[in-house]
Amino acid sequence: MFDQIKLSLIDCLSKIDADIDISINEIEVSLLFDEKGDFTTNVALKFSKIFKKKPSDLAKLIIDNFSFENFDKIEMAGPGFINFFLKDQSFFKLLSSHSNRFQDQSSVNIEFVSANPTGPLHLAHGRGAIVGDVLSNLYQFFGHNVTREYYVNNTGNQINEFLSSILFHISTKHNLNLPYQQFYKGDYIQELAKKCFDNFKDIFDSPKPTKNEELQIVNFAIEYLVNQSLKTLNDSGINFDQITYETSIVEKKLLPEIIKNLEKKGLVYYGQLHDPKDFQGTRKDNEITIFKSTNFGDDEDRAITKNDGTPTYFANDIAFHVDKYQRKYSKLINIWGADHLGYLKRLSSALVTLYPEINFSVVFCQIVNLKRNNEIQKMSKREGTIFELDELVKEIGIENYRYFMSYRKNDTHMDLDIDLIKKENKENPIYYIQYSFARSQSVLERTNKLISNDIELSLELKNLIKKIHEWELVVFNSYKRNEVHLIAHYLESVASMFHSLWSSAKSNPNSRFLDDDNNLSENTQLLLKKYQLVISEGLGILGIKPKLKM
RNA sequence: GCGCUUGUAGCUCAGUAGGAUAGAGCACCAGAUUCCUAAUCUGGGGGUCGCAGGUUCGAUUCCUGCCAAGCGCGCCA
Numbered sequence: 001m002f003d004q005i006k007l008s009l010i011d012c013l014s015k016i017d018a019d020i021d022i023s024i025n026e027i028e029v030s031l032l033f034d035e036k037g038d039f040t041t042n043v044a045l046k047f048s049k050i051f052k053k054k055p056s057d058l059a060k061l062i063i064d065n066f067s068f069e070n071f072d073k074i075e076m077a078g079p080g081f082i083n084f085f086l087k088d089q090s091f092f093k094l095l096s097s098h099s100n101r102f103q104d105q106s107s108v109n110i111e112f113v114s115a116n117p118t119g120p121l122h123l124a125h126g127r128g129a130i131v132g133d134v135l136s137n138l139y140q141f142f143g144h145n146v147t148r149e150y151y152v153n154n155t156g157n158q159i160n161e162f163l164s165s166i167l168f169h170i171s172t173k174h175n176l177n178l179p180y181q182q183f184y185k186g187d188y189i190q191e192l193a194k195k196c197f198d199n200f201k202d203i204f205d206s207p208k209p210t211k212n213e214e215l216q217i218v219n220f221a222i223e224y225l226v227n228q229s230l231k232t233l234n235d236s237g238i239n240f241d242q243i244t245y246e247t248s249i250v251e252k253k254l255l256p257e258i259i260k261n262l263e264k265k266g267l268v269y270y271g272q273l274h275d276p277k278d279f280q281g282t283r284k285d286n287e288i289t290i291f292k293s294t295n296f297g298d299d300e301d302r303a304i305t306k307n308d309g310t311p312t313y314f315a316n317d318i319a320f321h322v323d324k325y326q327r328k329y330s331k332l333i334n335i336w337g338a339d340h341l342g343y344l345k346r347l348s349s350a351l352v353t354l355y356p357e358i359n360f361s362v363v364f365c366q367i368v369n370l371k372r373n374n375e376i377q378k379m380s381k382r383e384g385t386i387f388e389l390d391e392l393v394k395e396i397g398i399e400n401y402r403y404f405m406s407y408r409k410n411d412t413h414m415d416l417d418i419d420l421i422k423k424e425n426k427e428n429p430i431y432y433i434q435y436s437f438a439r440s441q442s443v444l445e446r447t448n449k450l451i452s453n454d455i456e457l458s459l460e461l462k463n464l465i466k467k468i469h470e471w472e473l474v475v476f477n478s479y480k481r482n483e484v485h486l487i488a489h490y491l492e493s494v495a496s497m498f499h500s501l502w503s504s505a506k507s508n509p510n511s512r513f514l515d516d517d518n519n520l521s522e523n524t525q526l527l528l529k530k531y532q533l534v535i536s537e538g539l540g541i542l543g544i545k546p547k548l549k550m
Numbered sequence: 551g552c553g554c555u556u557g558u559a560g561c562u563c564a565g566u567a568g569g570a571u572a573g574a575g576c577a578c579c580a581g582a583u584u585c586c587u588a589a590u591c592u593g594g595g596g597g598u599c600g601c602a603g604g605u606u607c608g609a610u611u612c613c614u615g616c617c618a619a620g621c622g623c624g625c626c627a
Contacts, residue, residue, distance in 0.1 A: 045568095081570065246627095308625085316627095366620080409564080413620065415562065415563095432590090438589095439587055447586095503590060507592090514586050549587090
């Protein structure tokens with residue numbers, strides 16, 4: 001119906017002035033849920049200047065030219081809105097009309113979580129995990145072939161420190177007196193140390209592990225943690241199509257070519273930046289390779305190689321994204337935590353320089369605070385007050401976890417109120433939505449036979465039909481904007497309208513779905529099936545199964 | 551200090567490609583169940599949309615400045 005109205009409006013506008021060209025994308029039509037009407041548009045306000053008319057005059061002209069086919073009444077309201085009142089017999093058309101859902105089968109890569117492989121997943125990873133997975137579902141909903149990718153940074157200093165921490169624990173526990181320092185703390189490191197020791201007992205017979213033996217140990221530990229993370233994710237319904245290790249990117253040796261290309265554009269130079277933060281000892285005067293990211297508004301230029309000639313994290317990350325690009329995706333989406341906000345500029349400017357046509361975007365997830373007993377739980381790695389993700393999922397359940405992580409706009413800070421989530425009533429929207437579905441199912445199951453009765457179009461019924469009709473608009477919007485919370489909110493509001501209609505039967509028996517003999521009108525059946533379809537699709541995108549019974 | 555994100559009801563948050571009286575849930579108050587699942591529904595009070603300017607027919611939305619919170623500001627990853 002939205003498109004139909006839009007096309008008619010364009011038609012009217014071209015009759016009013018054939019020289020003015022308005023495209024369908026510029027026309028806004030939205031729903032009303034009160035006595036003002038059923039649909040509304042602001043075109044007369046929006047285009048009054050172009051048509052050199054007062055908004056109210058333009059609105060009147062449009063109404064005069066509009067075909068009334070589906071409408072009882074079209075009227076101007078307020079400063080120049082045009083409101084449409086749908087004919088009663090047109091309401092059920094809204095349910096049966098098949099809108100051609102937009103489909104795009106191109107391949108999309110969505111990279112998310114990508115936690116450092118030096119510890120278990122915690123709460124902060126949980127949000128990105130759900131946002132990434134739901135976004136993937138959403139892209140699949142519109143036909144895309146989606147690759148869910150998980151990147152493992154298994155090189156660099158953090159890995160050396162991680163290894164050192166494990167060996168430190170082994171050394172302490174078994175009095176081996178090995179020369180390793182402790183960087184990472186926490187119970188998981190101790191457990192990991194034990195596993196490594198049990199697995200590599202022989203190595204510790206000799207005085208100190210060789211480089212090669214160290215490598216074996218650290219790879220074992222990383223593998224263990226990555227698998228553990230993947231299991232945690234898998235337990236909440238998230239499965240990756242591709243796990244990429246940074247070492248595999250390094251092995252592809254993409255960097256020389258990349259640097260050459262950047263250099264051709266005049267964006268690479270060799271020299272010195274200021275001293276590294278933890279710079280110690282004598283300064284080597286080796287020149288490093290530097291990317292001129294200040295050309296793109298970054299705060300400073302960024303190092304591509306380190307003093308010792310090895311690539312920085314940034315360099316490998318460019319290579320990783322080049323690798324993804326070369327795998328021929330039409331779109332690359334990354335889900336990042338807010339702590340990477342400042343990193344976007346350098347990476348995107350490097351990528352755009354290399355591939356001006358690249359379609360690369362980042363969805364940021366802000367901090368999640370855990371709230372319990374009305375108090376924000378401050379988390380700190382140092383204090384050991386990290387809430388591990390699998391504990392959270394265990395405590396609140398997968399459904400709640402998935403719903404609440406999708407519930408808030410990704411780039412706003414959010415409080416996850418554990419006490420509220422565990423409530424099984426209206427305060428918990430997922431329960432509320434599921435309950436409405438179970439109610440609709442119970443009607444379908446009780447149905448004796450189908451009859452072709454007319455049913456009364458109450459205000460509640462009209463609202464529900466319109467809201468169901470809005471689904472296509474909402475889901476498309478959510479997809480276009482990469483914002484999954486729109487879906488969670490839509491489900492809550494459509495469920496609310498369902499419950500309203502249900503309860504209106506208490507005061508108005510005509511609103512009952514079933515008659516005294518448990519017969520169901522065909523139109524009502526259409527309504528219930530369409531309602532279930534919308535809820536199933538919506539919950540499906542969130543990765544939640546609707547409940548037939550509660 | 552610089553950059554990014556955020557600031558909407560007592561609380562948690564929607565909304566903003568400029569548009570009608572700014573919405574929802576919780577909390578608070580008052581009601582609804584002989585009847586398809588009351589795990590629900592109906593009604594009520596509650597707001598200078600952080601502050602101040604600007605752009606215009608119209609600003610919570612766009613621009614500028616300020617204030618507050620969070621995050622980031624390595625040849626770490």
